[in-house]
Amino acid sequence: MTVNPARKVLLEASGITKVFGTGAGQVMPLKGVDLKLYSGELTLLMGPSGSGKTTLLSILGCILSPTDGELTVAGQSTLGADAERLADIRRNHVGFVFQSYNLFPTMTARENVMLALDVRSKAVPDPNADALRALEAVGLSHRAHAYPAKLSGGEKQRVAIARALAGSPAVILADEPTAALDAENGRTVMALLSEVAKDTSRAVLAVTHDHRTLPYADRIILIDDGRIESDERPDKSDNGGGTTQVHISAGHLNGGNSGGNGTSESKASNGNGSAGSASAANNAAAAKPAANNAQAKPASTNGNTTTKPNNRNRATGRRRKKVKHHV
Template sequence: MKAIEVVNLVKTYGAGETAVHALKGVDLDVFESELLLLLGASGSGKTTLISIVGGILSATSGNCVIRGREIVGLPQSKLPKIRLENIGFIFQGFNLFPALTTQENVEIALDLKGVRGGKAKKRAAELLERVGLKEKLKTFPADLSGGQKQRVAIARALAGEPPIILADEPTAALDSESGRLIMDLLQELAHEQNRAIVVVTHDNRIFDYADRIVKIEDGRISKDESNEQTDAATWMAVPSASVNIPQTA
């Protein structure tokens, strides 16, 4: 099933002489159980695209359907609910609260879902255990490695059990080992829990984790290719699919 359907998506920042045409008509489908890597040079429109898909930035025109629900053109007030029910975000900078323990950082995300008190504590502990941080519940972000912080960010993104996870450069700041742990985790979330996962990256160390690699160039999709392990059935719906892994980042 399609988790995300983007059709002719256009985003222009500003207007007139100084307008920046960040997305110039992007088409993209992302399926359940799929880990998609989104590649592209700096400024090509990657963050803009996932921000619109995630309902935190409005599009100029085009369509974006999240699990059957059109979000472009919806009033701003409707977006938070759709976001909360469907999307987990993982940002490169972790966005952890330094004065809160790892457990409390996850509890905050649960609070947004209406889960509070003892229930939230228990649930936060479960989520942190799932990302391998059972021993670090009471630890503050300053005492965690980059990979561990990233895993807290993932636990937080999972708080709402979102069917869609959007990650912007989740491994960029990490050593290879930590990066692989994060990608193992994301792959498991896609393949074993049927989530749709989009990972924006420049990191060629993680290309072999992709079910599909999509390249964006100057606001347009320039390549859309399945990786070898991709389930052929999923691919039937995508006319531009081929079985090659692109050689370049």
């Protein structure tokens, strides 16, 4: 696959290590990760359970600090940053999308998006108009006044993407964005993320176990035991029949799916995966940053984990993730 020579590095991680605990209970989920995310690209991060994906995503999103190594997001180094500075970088430069959507149930789609604008620290003259533009960008302006309970799973995830886009962060990080969705909605959401990633001022990284996401990737990174094992740009070729073949030479794509050792080839169909909204995705750039520094947290979770017993996602049967939730 050809690489756009004009692409910019929007996130750079160098020598990232992470240690949890001490003594006999110590674990090191990341062992020196170097990674750059470029503008205009959708990158997938895949790997076996426990390989460090969530920990890495949390560090890249300035939720966790690395034990060692340096992270630069949109030109801002986090080296030596205290919690407040990290939060500031996160609020202004990172948008998150979670598998469980994390919408406030008592707020409409528009209000959920406006809330994200509130946490950005630049002023927005008309947050209402900006929120509506972000919803238009994901094809949901007609659902602006609907409450989450009245939205389908796919619509909820599209609202979550609008929320992530609000304020035009440089980096969008998605944690298993299709895991709770059926095939059609999963394709719609991936097509939308793929469109979102085409913006030349934005990079998108999605952690996923879902092989249905492969056709949308510009780049696939495999992590295993805290180290990057491979970093490839899939050979995307459309056979003309609406099926995109994605070829990657990774031996352990994880999730119990690809199987085999040594080289394997993953193929996935994207069908016609139309994101009715996708063409307008760039318009989300119009959703401008806003005023106060308040950290919005989902009321239902108090900003923390939503992991529940037997709370498994529809596509993989895996337990829902435990990454802290930030708007």
